[in-house]
Amino acid sequence: MALLRIRNLSVEFATATGQFRAVDGVDQDVNESEILAIVGESGSGKSVSMLAVMGLLPWTATVTADEMTFDGQDLLKIDPAARRKIIGKDMAMIFQEPMSSLNPCFTVGWQIREALRKHLKMGRQERQTRAIELFEQVGIPDPEKRLSAFPHQMSGGMNQRVMIAMAIACKPKLLIADEPTTALDVTIQAQILDLLAKLRDENGMGLVLITHDMGVVAETAERVSVQYAGQKIEEQPVMPLFRTPHHPYTSALLDALPERATEKRLPTIPGVVPGQFDRPAGCLFSPRCKFATDKCRTDPPPPLGPDLGYARCFYPLNVDERVAS
Structure with a gap:
């Protein structure tokens, strides 16, 4: 049984001019110890679909699904108190904007220790030791001193590392990483991705990686889901997707990679994602x-x-004659 199973997930937001469908009929499975990458342009519903799973969307959002289960629990029927026991412990998320996700009124150390107190019932000294260990894991220098800093006293990259430390603090069964390495330099990016892969190997953690970086996808992911305008339009294991994409959008994304460029100007996709x-x-x-x-x-x-990679297309690309027949 899949660790996370989603069927026909849709999310609509109430606006002044009517309803806007940000996620449209998405199916998704994430297995234990699997790394799934979700890719697509901004506005394709990647983050919204995972925030819906976490139950973190605002009141203006209407979430519907035929099925949404995590570790055998029905997320559509679960009460708020039971959900709070899961979120942050068994299911955690690295948010894209650390400065808007961390509480500016508390030190970063207090925020990590509070998660450990709430979910794992650790004592004071145990929480302090674990917080220092987490900061060392994510590459924060002088961790004991940094624990007493407020978010505004740290750089964006440091706050991103704090968010990662908070997300992995309770060794979750499922970690959703929304652009986890955006604000980090290349060396730290590699360290963080290696850390997440190591946690997957040690704990059997499922990892959902939301990213624009196809290089990260190629190096890290095992399966890739491509989203466009709220719909999942293709899904394949990582190597077959890079080798034989079936949806024209997936092919256009890959053609825009610098390492695939055959001319001086990179190919682009005309137009914008529909609103x-x-x-x-x-x-x-x-x-x-x-x-x-x-x-x-x-x-x-x-x-x-x-x-054919579940491609939503009447005329899929790279169709093997045996498949077509």
């Missing part, structure tokens, strides 16, 4: 797709089978 008022009637990628036909513009394509 509330310009969503196409058919395939959501059709206004930007060079392969789109009239059928693509009028009819929404259903997901294809696993042999």
Whole structure:
């Protein structure tokens, strides 16, 4: 059984001009000890879908799903008190913006120790020892001194490391990492990714990696889910996806990688991700797709089978003749 299982997840936000669907019918599984990468442009619903799983969306959001279970527990029916026991302990998240996620009124050490007190019932000295150990793990120098600092007294990169330390403090069963290495230099990025992989190996932790960095995906992930305009449009193991993408959007993302460029100018994807008022009637990628036909513009394509990466496309790319037949 999957550690996290999601079926037909949709998230709508109430706006002054009506409802906006940010996540549209997403299915997702995450297994124990698996690293799943979710990629896509900004506005594709990557973070929103995982925040819905965590129960951290604002009151303006309406979350619906046919199924949403974590470690055998139904997240759609669970009461708030039971959810609070899970979030931060068994399921944790590294947020994208550390300065808006850390409480400016408390020291970073207090915030880590509070999580340890609440979830693991540790004593004072035990919490202090564990906090120092966590800061050392994420590469924060002089950890005892840094524990007494407030978030505004630390750099963005240091606060990002504090967020990572808080997320892994209770050794969660599932860790959702939303752009965990954005504010870090390349050396620290590698250290953090190695640390997350080590935790996965030691604890059997499932890891969801939300990122724009396809290099990180290639080096770290085992399976890749591509999202566009709120929909999952393709999913494959990492090597087959890089070698034979089936959706034109996935192919365009990979073509834009500098290491794949054959000309001086990098290829780009024209246009923007559709918003509330310009969503196409058919395939959501059709206004930007060079392969789109009239059928693509009028009819929404259903997901294809696993042999074609569940691609939402009428005309998938790199189709093996045996699959097509």
